[in-house]
Amino acid sequence: MTRGQGARRSLAILAIGSLGLTACGGVNGGAEKDDGTGPVKVGISLPLTGDFSEPGKGVQEGYQVWADQVNKAGGLLGRKVELLFRDDASDPNRVVSDYESMITQDKVNLVFGPFSTRLVIPAAEVAESYDMLFVEPAGAAKEVFEQGFKNLFYAAPAVADDHYNYLAEYIIALPADRRPKTAAYASLDDPFAQGTAYGLRDKLAAAGIKTVADEVYPPETTDFAPIAAKIAAAKADIVVGGTQFEDSVGLVRALQELGSQPKLAAFSTGPTLQEFPEAVGGAVEHILSPVGWSVSSGFSGNDAFVKRYKEMFKNEPNEDAANGYTVGQIVEAAVKAVGCVDPVAECQGKLADHIRGGKFDTIVGPLTFDDQGRPEAAHMIQQYVDGKVEIVLPEGSKAQTSKLVFPKKEW
């Protein structure tokens, strides 16, 4: 309900805004620079409907919590922050026209990124062509950073390939008699999902853990039993899924039904969602997953974020919301340090330079970026222990809440 009203309100604002623009077009000739007194407008396109509506909504809520907190604390450079959302329905064409029109017609001061790698690249191309800073919450696949973008930064701890780094270190460091010898991989045909699984696969293969099954399935796959049958037949010691949600559930259920009992099972994304334990029942015990954020990490501002999120949305925040919030934190820090927020190349370039050179305390931990905008940390590893999500890696960090259980309980 509120979403619909919000959309209608922003439409109304849009309409009035464009009227105003036409009215004064004769006077200032549509000057690019804003006068520096009105609200700071932030343009964001997200998949609020369609396949990615769930994570899209999560990111939106993260942005909203951030804007709420900034405005309570007096705004950005003393100006109120106003978020402008567009719904791109996960369509790459719409994401392009959304950013085009927000930059050229709405004259937003800043743009924040959309959700999923598929949309981040086309959106970043638009932002880049208008020299806008582009900090994004979701494009983790390696392709994102190989496009030569100068203003793009990924506001999360690690790129897809590095998600499982801590787990890879843990497995490789196991004593020879306990160390798994074979591994099976199954991944969704998606740059992010494959990135996570293959990052781990390559590290384990280099350490001598043999790959006995390596399956890729298209997003339209509805039946995971035959894939699970292949993995079960390979009798691998560990099973790794480069998954999203349905496929992680489908694979766990099917492996369980087919009597496959790996010593370790890790899946990306799926297990980090609240719905996962309900979907797989008892099989959830000891399943591992990389996670970029945790409720109880104690990182800078995290407790305040969690508290405010719960007040605003009457729900538990998730990683998507945290990533959206992190984008806000980084841009906010840069704007405050540089002292400008104009939608012109000079100011946006300074913001980008500041982010490239700086270190940022965020709710996902301290972040630094390389020249292509890759974050330089790694994901934590979570595990279901006694049915509860615990952070088990990295060993000895302040976020760790429990020790990793290996080998896992049978499912």
Add this chain to the structure above:
Amino acid sequence: MTLLLQGLALGILTGGLYALLSSGLSLYFGVMRVVMVAHPAFLIVAAYLTFTLHTGLGLDPLLTLPITVPVFFVAGVAIQRLLIARLASDTMAMMSVLLTFGLALIIEGLLGTFYTGSYRSISMEYATQSLALGPVRLPYDRIIAFAVAAVTLGVLFAVLRMTRFGQALRATIQHPEAARLIGIKTERVTGYGFGVGLATAAVGGAVLALITPFFPAAHWVWIGKLMAIIVVGGLGSVQGAAVAALMLGVIESLVLVTVDATWATMMFYIFLFLTLVVRPQGFFGGRLAQRF
């Protein structure tokens, strides 16, 4: 070898599920040339209703059928009488695609409003175990799906073959004008036919909820597969669709265990293409489909 047998067994079970999910589509097309793009959306509606009744009243997913099936039947009759009957009959196939596409979007939007976009799932204790036949394992949830599909299709077949309503429906399918001449109230029969089609979606949705998690936009992945099945089977032929569903289920599964998942998914479209090139009336379709 074991893997092939396992693939074959899973393929047969999945094929049964496909047969159930696509049976309604055949019926709509057979009775009134309606291409019902919203059928998978109704499957998801049924899955959500099953979920609500299961979590709210603690009913076993399959025991919700006495509630959902009549509701869907009535909804089907209403949709036919209030919406589809108003389309001009000479452009029925094309217009019904547009109309039901709109319906699917409305349903998806409403589901998102009422249930949010979160994934829902029903996990029953019995749905995670399997029956071991030598080296081959048959998951109970798939066996249940297959059995439900077999019973539903059996009932559907019996209704079409043995009841007066079935005779009237088949007469309406074969020659509406002649049916009217001998006193069949074809409009009413058509409405009931649509209702029966939608009632199969209630059954299909309950079974789907048992097997896989779902969310409001989950219906899109099914449209292509189910449409391919009814074209390969012969548009309008319920039996043809069932045979095609089993065949494609087995082929999908065997290709998956021997080659990979991308080719397995492609099989549906390869067979659709082959059918349209070689035998446009469908491999198992009767005279009916030949008229188009």
